[in-house]
Amino acid sequence: MRFVAVTSCPTGIAHSEMAAEALEVAAREKGHEIHVEVQGAAGAPPLDPGLIADADAVIFAVDASVRDRDRFAGLPSVEVRTREAIDRAGEVVGRAAAAAAGTPRTAAAATAVAAPPEAAARQGETVRRWLMTGVSYMLPFVIGGGILIALAFVIGGAVPVTKVSLITDSGKFQFWGDVNVSFRVWLGAVFLLVGKTAFGMLVPILAGFIAYAMADRPGIAPGVVGGLLAVAVGAGFLGGLIAGLLAGWLVNQMKKVPLRGTLKRMMPILIYPIVGTLAVGLIMLLVVGRPVASANAHLTSWLNGLSGTNEVLLGLLLGAMMAFDMGGPVNKVAYFFGIAALDAGNFQIMAAVMAAGMTPPLGLALATVLRPRLYNQEEREAGEAAWIMGASFITEGAIPFAAADPLRVIPSLMVGSAATAALSFVFNATLRAPHGGIWVIGLIGHWPLYILAIAVGTVITAISVNSLKSLRRAEQPAAAGVTVGA
């Protein structure tokens, strides 16, 4: 396996160095690779972000705080005091290996002892770690924003709160009394504004910290700006993933340019921020922006052509679209298709669209409850918040899961949402509001069956995603003849 480690002690002279040496010796004896950063008086250089990205686990042997601990977010970790690492380094390394093997995210790492994993699998793990870092920084924005928006619906009513504009065109904030609504509605609108602002940062933070995981600090600015532009061109969180990976890659390429003297010193201060940000920005606008816009137009006209044909087919399609990118371009096409139908007096389409937007977070919340061991601590907590977001038709609650493991999560979500939307049509459910989830239940026609449709999709999503995830885990140990445990 590959480990990274940080050792530190208050004086930074003796114990941090001894722990470092002990870990290096013990890891090497067991045939592992290890890179240690001693955060001591000698001022050893920080670990290369690439090494962190490639690592299966991190060992903290520390008596003092760890500098820039965030770099290791998402990595399985073992934390001990320096003396434990010095006295029983072998045991500590063994625990790190177990942590790496026992964590679903790094199931692949377990194979490294027996046989070097395929380059492709290693590559996949590395990308996953980058994504996980981005997700882990994004999560507070998703949970904070999502729960605040749900609270806004509860406090002020889902429909009224969205009709209040709290900030005038000239940028003036409207206090209660400035707007002609009840206090509850005004307060709900305040919650909504704060929650939506948090949501506005979701994609930029995701992109920024994916780039950070790849290229360290210089990645953040190009990543965040790329993420903002992904939002601006309507590319959603998938656009954000692209922006983050692109920014990280570009900065890493720039780091390879051999430079000397003044130019070299200027790289971090001037060149990365200016050239990196501009390059990412141009690509997002010119290469990503255009196709997204034209795909939008095509999808919309295609959907329009389909309406009035087979309802079940339309439901399947709308449902899958809602779940594909959760607030991204494809989702928006489906959602606005629902809104347009609502305006035209067709309430069935809106009902199907909303139901399909509720099952992704609900299904993932259920999935974390059914098979908690497939998810890390962060995801399980995100799962709890996802119940509330799903119930409130805040599809973004699923993004942390989808961004961390898109290839397994997104198809699962699409299947569940497609089933739900189709069932909603079959049950003839209707909805006379454009959002609100469970909070607009009074505006839903055939609501008991509507809830049944949502429940069915939730269960399908949960089972699909857990199956795909455990399939992946089962493959890995089998290949190396190691049992990781289910």
Added chain:
Amino acid sequence: MTTIEELTSPSLVSVSLGATDRRAAIEELARLLEIDGRVSDVPAYVEAVWAREQETGGTGMESGIAIPHAKSPAVVRPSVAFGRSEGGVDFGAEDGSSADLIFLIAAPEGADDLHVRVLSRLARRLIHEEFRTALREAGSPEAVYDVIRREVQL
């Protein structure tokens, strides 16, 4: 770059420590540093070392090594004193074993960290069994000094 020769000398080595408890062992080694003029205020320096011992629960390792150490303004020049104890001294090792190889490290306060590389090298070598065995087998302060010098320069 500070060399190991600047950090220690045969006169800073004792192959038969008289002290049997931790405090006394630290004081005994600290007095070696005073003789050489490396520490200006021994009681103040010992206090700093003692505080660090208390804070960490002891600097003893299960391998029989202890590294009491402190940064203190009472230190004039970065230095290392070494003491070997026949019966061993309790330095709070996790498993209760006593330390027979005791390195007392004195670092001056301040930004001059040139000695840190040598000290960290020394600390790292202590992980290796061969080094410890050599330290236990060396017959005289000069022999111990040679062992240390050889190891750190490897």
